[in-house]
Amino acid sequence: MPTVLITGSNRGLGLEFVRQYSSEGWRVYACCRTPQTASALNALASETVTIHALDVSDFTAIEALAGELQGVAIDVLINNAGVFGDGSPFGSINYEVFRKTLEVNTLAPLRIVECFLPHVEAGELKRIAHVTSKMGSIADNTSGGRYAYRTSKAALNMVNRSLSHDLGARAVTVVLHPGWVATDMGGAGAPLQPPESVTGMRGVIAGLSAGDSGKFYNYDGAELPW
Numbered sequence: 001m002p003t004v005l006i007t008g009s010n011r012g013l014g015l016e017f018v019r020q021y022s023s024e025g026w027r028v029y030a031c032c033r034t035p036q037t038a039s040a041l042n043a044l045a046s047e048t049v050t051i052h053a054l055d056v057s058d059f060t061a062i063e064a065l066a067g068e069l070q071g072v073a074i075d076v077l078i079n080n081a082g083v084f085g086d087g088s089p090f091g092s093i094n095y096e097v098f099r100k101t102l103e104v105n106t107l108a109p110l111r112i113v114e115c116f117l118p119h120v121e122a123g124e125l126k127r128i129a130h131v132t133s134k135m136g137s138i139a140d141n142t143s144g145g146r147y148a149y150r151t152s153k154a155a156l157n158m159v160n161r162s163l164s165h166d167l168g169a170r171a172v173t174v175v176l177h178p179g180w181v182a183t184d185m186g187g188a189g190a191p192l193q194p195p196e197s198v199t200g201m202r203g204v205i206a207g208l209s210a211g212d213s214g215k216f217y218n219y220d221g222a223e224l225p226w
């Protein structure tokens with residue numbers, strides 16, 4: 001039975017990843033900040049879908065969960081948890097929010113890979129996917145603003161690129177843009193629904209091979225510009 005660990009799995013894209021992988025018979029380690037209030041996720045809990053408390057900005061908690069799951073093989077590690085930061089414009093940037101955004105969107109995925117690499121190496125597939133955003137593409141930035149979010153995702157893209165060199169054959173690591181999706185973050189007016197986006201991203205993950213490591217993919221499999 002293949003295994004997957006997903007962060008931020010109580011709502012939005014993370015919850016949809018849990019739904020889809022579990023319905024296809026995967027063993028799912030579903031992480032979220034507050035399991036007590038994660039009612040939609042709790043409804044999916046079973047012997048093969050277990051829920052784990054994890055605030056990704058709490059490095060002690062990341063280390064503790066990696067220790068708790070020591071010896072567990074994780075085929076696919078999905079760094080999905082993310083925050084949008086705020087829209088404070090040039091001239092009045094909110095640096096507290098900026099710092100927090102970097103912690104969650106950039107530093108946490110790297111620390112998670114550091115702590116969970118032994119689990120991924122013990123898996124058969126050895127795949128790591130970070131959910132990034134096209135808003136982190138420097139080439140695609142034609143409108144400015146959104147400093148915290150854009151910067152945190154551009155930096156996540158760079159983390160992924162360095163990981164691909166440092167991990168070599170130990171794991172394939174990619175960044176995935178989910179499209180503009182109707183979640184709390186994407187808003188109700190987004191053109192894509194979570195099932196379509198997640199089906200696409202799962203397809204990209206399933207089709208990865210060694211030569212893909214370090215790359216930036218759209219949910220539909222197209223390669224995106226940095």
Ligand SMILES: NC(=O)c1ccc[n+]([C@@H]2O[C@H](COP(=O)([O-])OP(=O)(O)OC[C@H]3O[C@@H](n4cnc5c(N)ncnc54)[C@H](OP(=O)(O)O)[C@@H]3O)[C@@H](O)[C@H]2O)c1
Pocket residue numbers: 007008009010011012013014032033034054055056057080081082083104131132133134177178179180181182183184185186187190
């Ligand atoms: N939706 C889009 O259009 C879109 C586009 C591009 C990229 N993305 C990316 O896709 C990923 C998922 O976003 P989404 O659209 O599903 O957004 P969402 O509905 O706002 O969900 C965000 C998820 O991240 C979790 N999270 C936030 N901070 C966390 C922390 N410190 N520790 C653990 N979990 C935390 C949230 O948990 P809580 O419920 O506890 O807050 C929630 O489960 C994000 O990385 C986002 O940047 C989304």
